[in-house]
Amino acid sequence: MLIHKTLGEFIVENQSDFPHAKGDLTALLSSIKLAAKIVNREINKAGLVDIRGASGIENIQGEEQQKLDKYANEVFKNALIARGEVCGIASEEEDHYVFFDNQNSRNANYVVLMDPLDGSSNIDVNVSVGTIFSIYRRISPVGGPVSMEDFLQVGRKQVAAGYVVYGSSTMLVYTTGNGVHGFTYDPSIGVFCLSHEAMTFPKSGKIYSINEGNYSKFPLGVKKYIKYCQEEDDATNRPYTSRYIGSLVSDFHRNLLKGGIYIYPQTAQAPKGKLRLLYECNPMAFLAEQAGALATDGYTPILDLKPTALHQRVPFFTGSVDMMDTVHQFMKEYKE
Ligand code: P6P
Numbered sequence: 001m002l003i004h005k006t007l008g009e010f011i012v013e014n015q016s017d018f019p020h021a022k023g024d025l026t027a028l029l030s031s032i033k034l035a036a037k038i039v040n041r042e043i044n045k046a047g048l049v050d051i052r053g054a055s056g057i058e059n060i061q062g063e064e065q066q067k068l069d070k071y072a073n074e075v076f077k078n079a080l081i082a083r084g085e086v087c088g089i090a091s092e093e094e095d096h097y098v099f100f101d102n103q104n105s106r107n108a109n110y111v112v113l114m115d116p117l118d119g120s121s122n123i124d125v126n127v128s129v130g131t132i133f134s135i136y137r138r139i140s141p142v143g144g145p146v147s148m149e150d151f152l153q154v155g156r157k158q159v160a161a162g163y164v165v166y167g168s169s170t171m172l173v174y175t176t177g178n179g180v181h182g183f184t185y186d187p188s189i190g191v192f193c194l195s196h197e198a199m200t201f202p203k204s205g206k207i208y209s210i211n212e213g214n215y216s217k218f219p220l221g222v223k224k225y226i227k228y229c230q231e232e233d234d235a236t237n238r239p240y241t242s243r244y245i246g247s248l249v250s251d252f253h254r255n256l257l258k259g260g261i262y263i264y265p266q267t268a269q270a271p272k273g274k275l276r277l278l279y280e281c282n283p284m285a286f287l288a289e290q291a292g293a294l295a296t297d298g299y300t301p302i303l304d305l306k307p308t309a310l311h312q313r314v315p316f317f318t319g320s321v322d323m324m325d326t327v328h329q330f331m332k333e334y335k336e
Contacts, residue, residue, distance in 0.1 A: 077098065087109075088138075092280075113135075122246060175290040201255070264316045293318065293321060
């Protein structure tokens with residue numbers, strides 16, 4: 001019987017990934033692992049306890065917070081505070097960044113940005129959802145309070161990023177800049193086991209993920225690309241297959257395994273698109289590039305964009321290199 005390496009063992013084995021860390025990033029990743037187990041437990045019984053449905057509270061995005069959104073936010077915040085490895089957190093569920101004003105946290109080296117439960121509107125219909133996290137070393141002096149500049153760092157400065165996908169099985173996928181590694185949760189022993197070492201995006205694919213209900217509002221380049229995906233052409237394996245779960249983590253995870261492209265573009269009504277740069281696009285872009293794929297706003301690599309606000313949105317294109325090259329050609333040719 002094969003006994004898989006655990007996430008904990010893998011993190012410790014690969015501590016050399018973060019030379020400047022003194023084991024504190026290891027402890028930080030372990031906090032995230034613990035929080036993921038707790039959130040996973042609640043998601044799996046969401047149908048059984050009064051934790052489903054909307055909380056009646058709106059987050060800064062004006063989106064109704066699902067009760068599990070709020071719950072997941074508290075679980076990750078508390079797990080991170082408990083170990084004193086983090087001096088501050090930014091979250092989709094928090095209007096402003098959260099600064100932990102105790103000496104332990106003041107002396108911490110890292111900030112975490114997260115979407116604690118992305119795609120949460122899917123919970124009540126039993127469709128997979130995810131947690132997304134992004135980790136930076138602080139810029140502000142250790143010992144002092146955290147500052148906004150700690151959170152507004154360019155995506156290439158991330159020291160780690162990852163997601164948890166709560167699906168038919170629960171997986172944690174992360175990178176520290178040395179490849180992308182996937183761990184599948186075994187609830188019978190409460191452990192994340194290494195199941196996908198050194199994950200790589202297929203260079204080409206046949207799956208395109210986009211909400212075609214917004215077709216009429218898309219930029220011309222995106223409209224032209226969608227039609228390209230739908231054309232008959234045996235030489236280039238078209239028409240492609242349309243797959244859209246409505247949960248970024250799930251669509252990204254499937255495309256990472258099978259090849260494909262995910263697009264959430266700008267529209268006339270939402271000129272910056274819907275997805276948030278800091279805690280959705282930057283971490284997913286770090287993973288994409290580490291897995292040999294691309295992530296842009298249709299023109300510029302996501303990781304090169306200089307953030308200006310915690311909750312800013314950007315158009316998001318990510319996936320297999322060949323498919324991204326093609327959509328970039330359309331975006332360039334039909335730039336409005
Ligand atoms: P739409 C979920 O709300 C999310 O942020 C992503 O996870 C998902 O891909 C997208 O928005 C879905 O948005 O407008 O297609 O329902």
